[in-house]
Amino acid sequence: MKIIRLPNKSNNFIATIAIGKEYFTNWKKFALPNWLIYCENYDLGLVVYEKDLISKKNKFWKKATWQKLLISQDIINFFPKVNNVCYLDSDILINPIAENIFEKYENDKIGLVSMKKRLPYELNQVLRRVAFLRHRNYSKKYPLDSSLFSSIKDIYEFHSLKAQDDYACMGLILFNPKKHAKLMTAWFQKYNKDIFSITNGGDQTHVNYEIQNWGKVQWLDYRFQAIWVYEMAWKYPFLYEKKNFDQKLIINCIKSSLSTNFFLHFAGTWFESELWKTGRFYSAPDIKELNLFLRYLKTPVYGRPKGLIRPEIINK
Numbered sequence: 001m002k003i004i005r006l007p008n009k010s011n012n013f014i015a016t017i018a019i020g021k022e023y024f025t026n027w028k029k030f031a032l033p034n035w036l037i038y039c040e041n042y043d044l045g046l047v048v049y050e051k052d053l054i055s056k057k058n059k060f061w062k063k064a065t066w067q068k069l070l071i072s073q074d075i076i077n078f079f080p081k082v083n084n085v086c087y088l089d090s091d092i093l094i095n096p097i098a099e100n101i102f103e104k105y106e107n108d109k110i111g112l113v114s115m116k117k118r119l120p121y122e123l124n125q126v127l128r129r130v131a132f133l134r135h136r137n138y139s140k141k142y143p144l145d146s147s148l149f150s151s152i153k154d155i156y157e158f159h160s161l162k163a164q165d166d167y168a169c170m171g172l173i174l175f176n177p178k179k180h181a182k183l184m185t186a187w188f189q190k191y192n193k194d195i196f197s198i199t200n201g202g203d204q205t206h207v208n209y210e211i212q213n214w215g216k217v218q219w220l221d222y223r224f225q226a227i228w229v230y231e232m233a234w235k236y237p238f239l240y241e242k243k244n245f246d247q248k249l250i251i252n253c254i255k256s257s258l259s260t261n262f263f264l265h266f267a268g269t270w271f272e273s274e275l276w277k278t279g280r281f282y283s284a285p286d287i288k289e290l291n292l293f294l295r296y297l298k299t300p301v302y303g304r305p306k307g308l309i310r311p312e313i314i315n316k
Contacts, residue, residue, distance in 0.1 A: 010042065013044060016090045030281075045079070049071070053070040059192055062191065065199075065202045069207065070184070082177050084107055084176050085176075086111075092225070093258060095261060095262050108179060110173060112170075112217055112218070112220065113168055114169075118221075126234050131144050133237055152166065167205075169225055170208065187207065239272075
């Protein structure tokens with residue numbers, strides 16, 4: 001564990017896993033600056049795991065995505081007074097003035113963000129856009145009908161698991177180590193390293209099953225884990241059509257998406273999911289402007305008439 005920042009009083013932490021030089025370097029360069037601003041805004045600790053939390057010789061060792069379940073016990077060993085922890089995948093960008101994810105957290109539950117329900121747009125339509133735009137612009141071999149459209153029930157049954165009511169993206173898990181450490185460790189140890197999954201041995205469906213089958217879930221606002229693949233297909237389809245890499249355009253689109261969301265997750269393995277590594281997204285003047293906007297959002301308005309106001313009058 002590498003400690004990036006310690007909290008003063010809150011004892012709440014953000015934690016991530018970035019195992020390997022490439023993952024850590026990308027996270028440090030592209031994501032960390034905004035994470036730090038967010039943590040400073042709300043007095044949050046910040047830690048990153050650069051190495052496996054369990055030996056590869058252990059029969060329970062599994063790829064890094066699974067190891068998020070071990071953070072709960074590990075962090076309480078280092079910080080006995082830890083309060084709550086939000087695990088984030090390292091390919092998530094944070095809006096520097098986002099709401100505090102811990103403020104409304106019910107810590108007897110585990111917090112998740114659905115990638116199937118409570119979305120700001122109709123799921124089937126956004127997935128059709130993804131499929132069509134990939135097929136048209138990336139590869140004619142990309143199918144227009146695939147597991148991308150699997151129902152929640154079908155996804156669980158494909159893994160021989162009892163279907164649950166919802167399906168979260170496991171790039172974010174909000175938990176309380178004192179209440180959930182033993183539980184999360186038990187889920188990790190339930191499965192051996194040769195576990196089969198549609199994500200090539202990943203944790204996505206199995207951890208969904210374990211948490212929801214346990215039952216105490218707090219479903220968080222989509223804005224705490226907006227999915228960039230959805231955002232790009234729905235709002236910025238022209239990015240699929242770019243023949244040349246236009247860094248400024250991509251950065252502006254990502255900043256636009258962040259302006260209406262809190263956390264933006266670049267999950268996946270296709271081209272879209274690599275765009276978080278385009279460049280730095282907020283300069284000092286940007287942060288100043290964001291804070292001015294945040295202050296304005298908190299200022300009461302009363303709708304008092306100001307007379308006729310037109311651009312030419314203002315310019316005079």
